[in-house]
Amino acid sequence: MKSMNQKLAGGSMMPWRLHFYRVSTCLPLVVALWWLAPAVSAGNDRTCAQPIVGAQYTLSQQNAKATVTVDIFLRRTEMLWVFPDLAVAELWDPGASGRPKLTRYFDDHQRGIEYQPEEVEAEPARLAFMLLGPDGCRWVEQLVFAGEAGRQTWTLKDVVKDKNAVAAAFTQRERYLTVDYADIGDNETDEFFRSTIHLGFKAPHRH
Amino acid sequence: MHAVHKTALTLMSLALLGACSDDDTRVVNPVPMEPPAASNILAAAEVANNTDNAWYGAANTKTVEAAARATSSTVSQGKAKNIILFVGDGMGISTVTAARILEGQMLGKLGEEHVLSFGKFPYAGLAKTYNVDAQTPDSAGTMTAMMSGVKTDVGVIGVDEDIARGDCSTVAGNELVTALEIAEIAGKSTGILSTARITHATPAATYAKSADRNWEDVSDMPQNAIDAGCQDIASQLVNFEANLEALYSGIDVDGIEVIMGGGRRHFLPKDASFNSPDSTSSVEGDRTDGRDLTNEWQAQYPQGKYIFGQAGFDALDTASTSHVMALFNESHMRYETDRSNDISGEPSLSAMTGKAIEILDNNPEGFFLMVESGRIDHSHHAGNAHIALRDTIELAAAVQAAVDATDPSDTLIIVTADHGHVMTIGGYPARGNSILGKVVSVGSTEPALAADGLPHTTITYTNGRGFRDLGNETDADVTYGLDIVSGRVDLTNVNTEASGYHQEALVPASSETHSGEDVGIYAYGPGAELVRGTNEQNVIFHIMDYAGSLVTSADAVLP
Numbered sequence: 001m002k003s004m005n006q007k008l009a010g011g012s013m014m015p016w017r018l019h020f021y022r023v024s025t026c027l028p029l030v031v032a033l034w035w036l037a038p039a040v041s042a043g044n045d046r047t048c049a050q051p052i053v054g055a056q057y058t059l060s061q062q063n064a065k066a067t068v069t070v071d072i073f074l075r076r077t078e079m080l081w082v083f084p085d086l087a088v089a090e091l092w093d094p095g096a097s098g099r100p101k102l103t104r105y106f107d108d109h110q111r112g113i114e115y116q117p118e119e120v121e122a123e124p125a126r127l128a129f130m131l132l133g134p135d136g137c138r139w140v141e142q143l144v145f146a147g148e149a150g151r152q153t154w155t156l157k158d159v160v161k162d163k164n165a166v167a168a169a170f171t172q173r174e175r176y177l178t179v180d181y182a183d184i185g186d187n188e189t190d191e192f193f194r195s196t197i198h199l200g201f202k203a204p205h206r207h
Numbered sequence: 208m209h210a211v212h213k214t215a216l217t218l219m220s221l222a223l224l225g226a227c228s229d230d231d232t233r234v235v236n237p238v239p240m241e242p243p244a245a246s247n248i249l250a251a252a253e254v255a256n257n258t259d260n261a262w263y264g265a266a267n268t269k270t271v272e273a274a275a276r277a278t279s280s281t282v283s284q285g286k287a288k289n290i291i292l293f294v295g296d297g298m299g300i301s302t303v304t305a306a307r308i309l310e311g312q313m314l315g316k317l318g319e320e321h322v323l324s325f326g327k328f329p330y331a332g333l334a335k336t337y338n339v340d341a342q343t344p345d346s347a348g349t350m351t352a353m354m355s356g357v358k359t360d361v362g363v364i365g366v367d368e369d370i371a372r373g374d375c376s377t378v379a380g381n382e383l384v385t386a387l388e389i390a391e392i393a394g395k396s397t398g399i400l401s402t403a404r405i406t407h408a409t410p411a412a413t414y415a416k417s418a419d420r421n422w423e424d425v426s427d428m429p430q431n432a433i434d435a436g437c438q439d440i441a442s443q444l445v446n447f448e449a450n451l452e453a454l455y456s457g458i459d460v461d462g463i464e465v466i467m468g469g470g471r472r473h474f475l476p477k478d479a480s481f482n483s484p485d486s487t488s489s490v491e492g493d494r495t496d497g498r499d500l501t502n503e504w505q506a507q508y509p510q511g512k513y514i515f516g517q518a519g520f521d522a523l524d525t526a527s528t529s530h531v532m533a534l535f536n537e538s539h540m541r542y543e544t545d546r547s548n549d550i551s552g553e554p555s556l557s558a559m560t561g562k563a564i565e566i567l568d569n570n571p572e573g574f575f576l577m578v579e580s581g582r583i584d585h586s587h588h589a590g591n592a593h594i595a596l597r598d599t600i601e602l603a604a605a606v607q608a609a610v611d612a613t614d615p616s617d618t619l620i621i622v623t624a625d626h627g628h629v630m631t632i633g634g635y636p637a638r639g640n641s642i643l644g645k646v647v648s649v650g651s652t653e654p655a656l657a658a659d660g661l662p663h664t665t666i667t668y669t670n671g672r673g674f675r676d677l678g679n680e681t682d683a684d685v686t687y688g689l690d691i692v693s694g695r696v697d698l699t700n701v702n703t704e705a706s707g708y709h710q711e712a713l714v715p716a717s718s719e720t721h722s723g724e725d726v727g728i729y730a731y732g733p734g735a736e737l738v739r740g741t742n743e744q745n746v747i748f749h750i751m752d753y754a755g756s757l758v759t760s761a762d763a764v765l766p
Contacts, residue, residue, distance in 0.1 A: 094489060115688065
């Protein structure tokens with residue numbers, strides 16, 4: 001398991017930091033339609049023959065030794081990306097006004113940091129859109145990007161069908177104490193946030 | 208020494224004595240008001256370079272005014288029917304100075320000579336901001352000191368230093384009564400305004416008792432604290448009237464009349480069906496106990512108005528409104544620069560202040576109002592001086608609105624800060640150089656270069672997330688989605704005056720930090736003369752109490 005230091009200082013381990021924007025900028029239609037995909041926006045219960053509720057991928061990067069495991073869970077309009085190797089999870093909420101919100105959970109500490117709309121861009125949403133294939137009803141077996149940091153390969157390892165497991169993944173994190181990122185500076189005496197302040201935290205890349 | 212020069216220097220010395228006399232009413236000698244004797248005419252000519260100079264004249268006038276105030280000054284105990292406490296969260300001395308210059312430059316002046324609304328107040332002093340257990344403080348401890356008269360620990364609300372932060376069991380027996388509660392008992396109307404969440408530390412310290420500032424709603428609390436009977440901060444706000452009446456048997460108060468700020472999520476159940484029309488989240492509420500506190504508040508005050516947007520605010524009839532709870536945002540309200548981007552609209556701090564006073568002054572017994580500009584602090588944490596200064600300027604506008612709406616003979620207005628930030632004003636820019644710009648030295652037209660050969664800005668931060676060039680971005684918090692950039696950047700082609708520019712920071716940190724230096728206290732109205740010198744921050748409570756006889760009035764009501 002990674003140490004707190006490694007996790008907080010190691011934002012570059014987030015898969016969508018791997019220059020995913022190189023792909024997304026080539027696909028303006030995808031950018032424009034992200035989160036409008038029925039599979040993502042409705043958990044696919046209504047539009048697909050089989051409910052699409054989750055998947056497990058491995059991500060390998062040409063210039064990196066380690067392979068990262070990523071669990072993706074869908075619940076109604078929300079997406080939860082879990083990185084078990086990092087003990088970090090990210091909840092993406094499309095927002096009632098169409099402006100996505102991010103909550104990043106730290107499983108070892110059972111804490112979370114909330115980002116307000118417009119403070120982040122939602123690359124994971126765009127990525128999920130592509131991982132769900134053209135019809136939004138099946139997880140693609142493999143997706144390869146030729147990014148600036150080298151070739152990245154997403155390989156499907158498992159399709160999650162157990163809705164209870166999906167619900168549990170969400171519920172577990174929703175019990176964590178969370179705080180707005182804007183409030184971190186007012187929590188210097190909190191050991192968790194003090195670590196964040198001192199070490200620095202690299203959030204997902206914004207373009 | 209030549210006799211003429213001696214006489215001239217005596218004249219100047221006496222003028223200076225007048226300036227110093229403001230500190231002690233017993234030795235006032237308003238010498239500058241007396242016409243010079245015939246034998247001194249030549250002496251006056253000798254110092255004409257001084258006395259004919261506009262700087263000299265203006266300062267002398269100020270001195271004469273101060274001397275007159277000191278001469279006529281009488282102790283103003285109990286003369287303040289109304290008390291308004293403005294708190295610029297994070298508005299340290301350098302922030303006040305920079306905001307003053309920026310406002311002046313926005314008005315077309317050079318800037319440095321400009322005066323913010325509260326800079327015109329006749330009395331000022333300093334407050335030492337440290338918490339009992341912290342050299343550099345936080346808002347919870349500092350605001351508790353200002354509201355209760357007792358310094359306490361960092362991170363706790365309305366309780367003394369015997370508290371163990373986060374331990375619910377240590378709250379009982381350590382609660383502090385606040386100026387707002389005392390005013391309420393005394394029969395005054397009460398109000399709290401904030402551009403932060405209304406459950407955030409500063410506003411919370413006016414009404415709540417909590418072992419942790421972050422217990423804003425029940426979902427923020429550990430289960431053992433809930434089981435032990437501690438109440439979350441939002442619940443304490445809605446139950447304020449009942450809680451206060453339970454604390455002092457036999458009293459009958461009518462609750463906080465005006466509540467305006469952000470933070471709806473702490474008042475609503477975690478259920479999308481309770482979303483407000485301008486919710487930004489799929490599920491706006493955070494509460495896991497199923498309670499809708501907006502509904503509970505409305506049930507307590509059926510004639511009261513619950514509003515969430517600009518339209519409701521505009522429709523408020525201040526003559527007939529008894530109670531109002533306005534929660535304009537799911538979390539904090541927007542920065543002043545970003546206010547126009549809100550879905551349902553948000554009023555400015557000055558508009559909220561004006562409307563609050565119109566409601567509160569319906570009570571002939573007077574009122575207590577706390578107004579917080581809560582997001583100066585947040586923009587500094589984000590390392591964006593432009594947006595922090597614009598919020599400070601809006602605070603100054605709110606103070607002016609209060610001055611305009613009240614009578615200085617019966618209303619004490621205090622403007623202060625809970626703590627400062629590590630923003631500095633440095634380099635050697637020429638007079639009138641843009642306060643947000645790059646340093647251009649006296650006599651030069653090009654930016655001065657530092658030892659590394661690069662231009663630098665007048666304003667920088669000691670620590671934080673560092674440089675950003677985000678153009679005309681109006682939300683300082685966008686910085687949290689970007690990697691930290693510490694140290695120097697080539698600013699040659701960067702517009703450092705834009706709202707999206709974030710200043711360079713020396714020490715990399717995920718969030719810029721508070722500072723530990725003193726903050727200013729600016730006062731106007733009865734009791735203002737008590738604000739002088741360097742004070743412990745908790746003195747502010749005692750000045751408000753003295754000026755308004757709050758405790759005495761409340762004691763008279765208690766059975």
